[in-house]
Amino acid sequence: MDNVSRVTSFVLSGLNVTVNYRVALFSLTLLCYCFVVLVNVVLIVTIILDKTMHEPMYILLCTFCMNGLYGTTGFYPKILCDLLSSVHVISYSGCLVQALVMSSYVYSDLSILAVMAYDRYVAICRPLVYHSIMSKQRVLLLVCFSLLTSFCISAINIILISRLKLCSPYIARLYCINWIIVKLACFTADTIVNNIVAYITIIIYMLHGFFIVWSYVYVIKTCVNSLENRAKFMQTCVPHLTSLIIFLVTILFDVFNVRFGSNLPPTIQNVIAIELLIIPPMMNPLVYGFKLTKIRNRILVGVTCTIKR
Template identity: 65%
Template structure:
């Protein structure tokens, strides 16, 4: 269907109240983005180069970090550019692309967490069948599922959004969000299809969350029976639980605020709420896994020891 929107440029108004401190914010943001790049690229490189880490759990972790790089690259470069610019505009096509990246990044994270939960369930609850179930072919299929599912779903969502006639161009956020673009549709525009897709996406990813809860119920029941399983749970499942808890808290909080939150809060507080999922998980996840997983920690410490020599 032909795009009927007459809006070609969107204005991002989320930075209006922070421009007096833009040099400070730019410096801190650039430093933080460099930290994100460093920790994620380092972990991905270690896993790729070390053949001892070519196991399902570490390959999934590698995919997790790559997704973190994908999502943050969809936000930070544009945000840094806006901090140096007097006008905070983004093209119609660029806005749809950024909305696609933000949503697919978040949902891909949840898909990967679901696959990681399945991997831990097999490793601890079904150890004798682990290698037959988690073969290279099955692992490849699960990774493709975790990436292609959100990509396909949000491609449909963004295509539907592109067919809407818009009567506004002001986005009161730091970046483009599909739900905010849909709210700019003219009152006489039919948004039923977009709403159906939105609720379908919610259903799919709530199902992901329920599946993760189911796997961890079985993990906890299994691990309380054996000291060896408890040790394995603490070593490999605790980082996953921390990542999952952090992800769910920041995403649910952001979604609830975006739909039902008050606009009376200061702009700086609204901005912080909006980018929590781009601030905490991309740095915390590789650090937690790097320190908690023994093989990765030993590999990192080995590299540091060699460098000192």
């Protein structure tokens, strides 16, 4: 154990295959990041400025978009710097911070989706008590609890990772993530606690998934026999379900990439690794912006007024 040297920085070796296309990839990545920021900020500002949207569903949507900006900010600035540099290095503390941001972003997304599912369940299955159950204060409390819980769970995992002695500074990925750092540990016996906490974390967020499924099962059952509820479902629940499907598909692709993607070309592995930071943050504001009439009309009015000026 005394022969183990302390790792002070990591090499992000996943970017080595893209050196020959650095300028093109930098331009494409910058364009993608700017678009993600634009669509999310437009939606957030629209909801904040329009007081008629200060309702539970829109507050949750605003939080959802803010979390998307939080997650992408933990990735894009660093990858843009790496694309302009011939050395792709990140400090030890910087890697832990990035892993904290990435994991808390994913956990928060699922937690917010769970609260959204509960909101739609109450709105459609128990409409008479909706405003008493889903008051602004309770929604804000649920949002704060979801975000703080996700951050605390991520922080616990990172603190446990920070005690490990690492034998390699090479991360075969474009960014730092919990499980990759744990795999660099010199002694598997040291990772037992990390693995236990990781399994507990997985169980917690699997329960979130089961809760979301349970909520929408009841919503669909309620909507089957009511034309009014079917219309409400198509208007407000379809965007939520679309976001949930996008989130689950990108997560499953990443899981399969980790488990079975070792034989794939490095470029394909990189694309799958970053899709969680491209597709959901980009698609969610577009899905809600096009589907929710109030948001769509408010954005169109704003664009029209801007053009007339």
